Amino acid sequence: MLEVNHISLTFNEGTPDEKKALQHIQLKLNKGDFVTVIGSNGAGKSTLMNIISGALFPDVGKVTINEKNVTLLQEFKRSNYIGRVFQDPMAGTSPTMTIEENLAMAYSRNKKRTLKLGVNKNRRAFFKSALATLHLGLEQRLNAKVGLLSGGERQALSLLMATFTEPDILLLDEHTAALDPSRAALITNLTKEVVEKTGLTTLMVTHNMQQALDLGNRLIMMDKGQIILDISGAEKQALTIEKLLHEFQRIRGEQMGDDRAILG
C-alpha cells in the first residue's frame, strides 16, 4: 500500500544550521494498517508526513503508493490518494466559507473540478448524513461560516473532510494536540470510529503515549531522524508506557528524563 524506501532529508545542508531531519527511513504499511507514531520534539515525525504527502521532497529515497512511484509527484496530485489533518484547527478548513461549502470543496478531492455548483440537493443530503456521524449537531448548521466554529468542531470537520471521500492513506499530525482534554478525547474517538468504519490506512503522530498505545495495530517510535522502534500485533497489545520507556532507554542508552515529560 504505502512504502517509504531509504528516505533521507537534510535541511540547510553544508551550513552551520545543517539538520539531518530524516536518515534512511524504511517503512512499509499494509492496507488497513493503523500506525501510531511517537518521538520527541524534532525527531522528524512531521517531516516524514510531509514527505509522504508531497509537501517536501526527499534528498534520496523513494515513496510508493499502491505500487506507484510518487516520490516526485506534486503535492496537489498526490492528495488524490492522501487525506490529511493538521495540528492547527485553523489549518484544515476555510474559515470564510460555510460548512457545506467546505465539505463540497473536500468532496471534489478525487474528481475534476467543474463549473457545476459545488453544493446541490443530493450532495447536501449526503453532507448532512456525513455530518451527523460527528454527533456535534453540525448538520443543523450547514450555512454557518466555519470561522465561527470552535477548535474542536473545526477539527472534527477537518477529520470528516479528510476522510469522507475515502482516500487510500490518512495522515494525522498531532491532530488532537491543540484541543482541551475533553475535545481531544472526542476527536480521538471520532478518529477511531472513522478508521474502523472505512479501514483507512492511517499514520497518526501523537505526543500522547497512552493514545499511541490505545489506538492502532502498530506503533513506531522515531528519534533523531530514524525509526528506532517498530512494534505491531500482539506485542503492541501487550505494550505499556513503562515498557515503552524502558525500550527507548535500552536502544538509545541515554537518560530520557526530559523526553518522558514530553512523550507522556
Place this chain on the structure above:
Amino acid sequence: MFISIFNAMESGVIYAIMALGVYLSFRVLDFPDLTVDGSFVTGAAVAAISIVNGVPTILATLFALIAGFVAGSLTGILNTKGRINPLLSGILMMTALYSINLRIMGQSNIPLLNQSTVFTQLRESWSDLGVDQALTNMLVSIGIERPPSTWSILIIMTIVTFLIKLGIDFYLKTEMGLALRATGDNEKMIRSFSANTDHLKIVGLGLSNALVALAGALYAQYAGFSDLNMGIGMIVVGLASVIIGESIVGTKSITRTTLAVVLGAVVYRIVVAFALRSQFLDTGDMKLITSGLVIIALVIPKLLANHKEIQRKRKKRLALEKQMEGEHYARS
C-alpha cells in the same frame, strides 16, 4: 446638479465592472494585484485601436477582455512559476504594460469621438423604444431643468454589470469557484484536497484583469478616447469601491458582497462628483480625494468599533459598581 449625479452614475456602473475584478483579486484570492493600473488601459487601448481599424465594436470589446485575461495570467505566472512576491509581480506587469499599451495604440492618445462605439450604436437602436422620451417628460414634470440626453447607457450598463455580478456569484459557488476561494483563504489546505493552486491563481488573476480590461474598453468608448495615462491610480479607485461598498452594505454572503462592490463603485463616483463641485477642489485633486476616501473608509469603522467597545466596557463597569454599592448598603 442632477446631470452631474447622472453622469457619475453612468461612469459608476462601468467602473463597477473594474471594481468586481479588483474584488476577485484582492478579496477572493487575497492577492494585492497592481496589474490593474496597466490592464485597464490595455482594455481601452485594444478596443480603441480595433474600433479605429474597423473591427465591429462588440468584437473590439471582446478583444480587450481577452487581452486583460492574458495580462492577468502573466502576473499569475510571475507569482506562481517565477516565485516573485504578489505585489512585485503586479508592479512589474503594470510597468511592462505601460510600454505595451503605447505599442498597441501607437500614440499616447486615440480619440474615438467620431467613431461609432457600442454606446453610439446602442443609442441608435434605443431611441426607437421611446423610453428616453417618457423618462425625460417625467423629469421635466418634477422640475428638473437639464434632463440627460439618453438613458440608454445607464440602463443597459446597469443590466450588463448586474449580469456580470450574477455570473461571478455563480462562478464562486461552482466546484472551481470554491477551490478559488479556498486558495485565497487557506492555500495549504486546498492543496491537500488536490487543487492546483498555481493554476487557480493564474486563472483567477486572468479573470480579474479581464473584467478590468472590459471596464477599460467600455470606459474608453463612453468617454470618447483612450489615453496612455487613464489607468493611473485605478487600483485605488477599485479598492475604494470595494471598501466603501463593503462598509455600507456588508459582507454577509458572496451575493451581498458583490452587490456591495457594485454599489460602492457608484457611490464612489457620486462622492467624487460632489467633491469636485466644491470651490476648493479641481480635477487634479481627484487622486487625493480617492486616497482620502479609502483612508476614511478604512479608519472610521475601526474607530466606531473601538468607541462601541469602550462604551460597552464603561456600561459594564458602572453596572458592576452599582451592584457592589447595593450589596454594601444591604450589608450595613
